[in-house]
Amino acid sequence: MNPTQLAVAATSTGEAVQFWVLGTVAVLGGLGTVLIRRAVHSALCLAGTMIILAMFYLANGAYFLGVVQIVVYTGAVMMLFLFVLMLVGVSAADSLKETLKGQRWLAACCALGLGILLITGIGQASVGSFTGLGAANAGGNVPALAELLFTKYVVAFEVIGALLTVAAVGATLLTHRERVEKSKSQREQAEERVRAGKQLPPLPAPGVYARHNAVDRPGLLPDGTPAESSVSHTLRSRGQIREVSAEQMASLAALEQRTAEYHGQPSPRRGPAEPSRRAIERARPQDAGEEPADGDGGRDSEREEAAK
């Protein structure tokens, strides 16, 4: 008898230790599945319990089923559960409101009664010792299972194949949605856009020409105000937009004031953030002929102050 057959026939101390350690974890996983409110955490607990059950299958000589348990249950079925959980909404935690009065306590009592019934039933039964699968698994677990499956249980096997096909078709049918209304053509979409009065040409580009070209700088309109539609809504709601117009207006106002002081004229009082058409026009040397001299004068006065 080879060692694996021996391990299957007798219950060693090692197996007892394995049973008590893994059994405790399996029960905790089961309790977690029932008691944890978040559905994703429940699913993870259940996956843990299933992996431990796979180890018990392996310890009991069901080598093929142990692997199938991990591949099919933990791999496929639990992933399917998680897919549907994500589809349905993870945040949907169970409500704690009782719709039926006392239902929770009654359910707990029923479960306790069922547990007592099952466990006393097992206690009444005469469970002997393990015969062991040494003889049955002699030629390997998988060949022995296959021999049984394709001789004694071949009809059940065929029926179960049909069942799987029906289930696959049924699931496809249930989740399939027929499109009721016709999808809109490009022309219809364009007409709808015009009728709704939305912006028809492309949106203005971000950035101020020749100074900034980053997407977080709104483009400036001719009067110096920022164009709201030139930057993304996401950046605006995150508060990551750098407004250029305010600082530009402030520097222009400062320049104007210095120029006026240099000429000994009273300076026009202007708010630093207030955008004004005149300031913009003065900032453009090519638009007005006398302005460059003013600007140079301002810079000269600055240099004089620095020299002092």
Place this chain on the structure above:
Amino acid sequence: MSPANYVYLAALLFTIGAAGVLLRRNAIVVFMCVELMLNAANLTLIAFSRMHGNLDGQIMAFFVMVVAAAEVVVGLAIIVMLYRSRHSASVDDANLMKL
């Protein structure tokens, strides 16, 4: 260790699963508890297979697994459909066969 320990563990897991089916409202969690009960039944089948020294129990457990897979596929499709029509996965909201 007595072979009955495996059966006791399976009974305990089955009871926990049944309690979950009765207690929880989220249809997906109820479904997961049904899966736990099926797995507990599989554990008894495999323990009995070893106890009696033949592989019929393992074949039964194999069939249970296949049926459970088919059941999960159809059940989750029904849950997705219910969620589409009612925007909730709670079993309390699905009190009518038709909207």
